[in-house]
Amino acid sequence: MSEWIQHIPFTKHFNEETISLGNNVIQNTIHSKGSFLLKNGQICGKLYFMVRGLVYAHTEQEQILWYEREGSSFTDLESFYDQKPSNHYFKVAENxxxxxxxxxxxxxxxxxxSHQWALxxxxxxxxxLQRIASYYEALRTKDASERYFKLIAAYPDxxxxxxxxxxxxxxxxSQVSLSRIRAGVQKQ
Incomplete structure (x- = not known):
């Protein structure tokens, strides 16, 4: 069985022909800490699946948008699907x-x-879409402390x-606010 089957969700049912089609185009790459997968102004041409490591996205002003780790997938949705320049950076956080x-x-x-690939x-x-909806709901309905606890629950390490x-x-x-949240946790 091809290694990528283990890391791309919803592929376990693929038949041999569908797997063979994937084998022809799916790429495996290893990246160093600090390298960029995407820079502001570039078109995001890839859909990524994380096998090992950590990647984050940030804006020009270095506002962190997300972190992705083992078992997750990521792309710049707007740039990828519309094939237009991105406003974001994707940076590798671990060797x-x-x-x-x-x-x-x-x-x-x-x-x-392939009908199986289309499905x-x-x-x-x-x-x-469900994952994005959950993320935006948390932004709209949870305060910083609740978002922190949700982050720690989802990503314990x-x-x-x-x-x-x-x-x-x-x-x-701010880092001061984060310190207060963390200090409150340690007191409990």
Missing amino acids: NTHLISINFNDLQHLFSE WGVRFYQHE ILQRVPLSHIASYLGI
């Missing part, structure tokens, strides 16, 4: 970050050549992998 990727044109070809696309996009300044930026709060 030996292992990514699997599919470029935009190859993915469109898979969709047109995968629908299922994958539905999953991503994040404090060991990411600078506190990045976590504060991601939560949209």
Whole structure:
């Protein structure tokens, strides 16, 4: 079985022909800490799946938008699907970050050549829309403390992998506010 089957969701049911189509276009890459996968002004041409490591997105002003770790997928949705320049940066946060990727044109070809790949696309996009909706609901309805606890619950090792300044930026709060939240947790 191809390694990518283990890391791309909703592919376990693929038949041999569908897997073979994927084998022809899916790429495995290893990246060093500090390298950029995407820079502001570039078109995001790939859909990524994280095997090992950590990647984050930030704006020109270095506002952290998200972190993705093992088992997750990411792209700049607007740039990728509309094939227009991105306003974001994707930066590798850990050495030996292992990514699997599919470029935009190859993915469109898979969709047109294979019914199973087309169904995968629908299922994958539905999953991503649910994930995005959950993220935005948390932004609108939860205060910084609740968002912090949700982050820690979802990513228990994040404090060991990411600078506190990045976590504060991601939560949209100052480092002082983050320290207060963390101090309140330690008192309990």
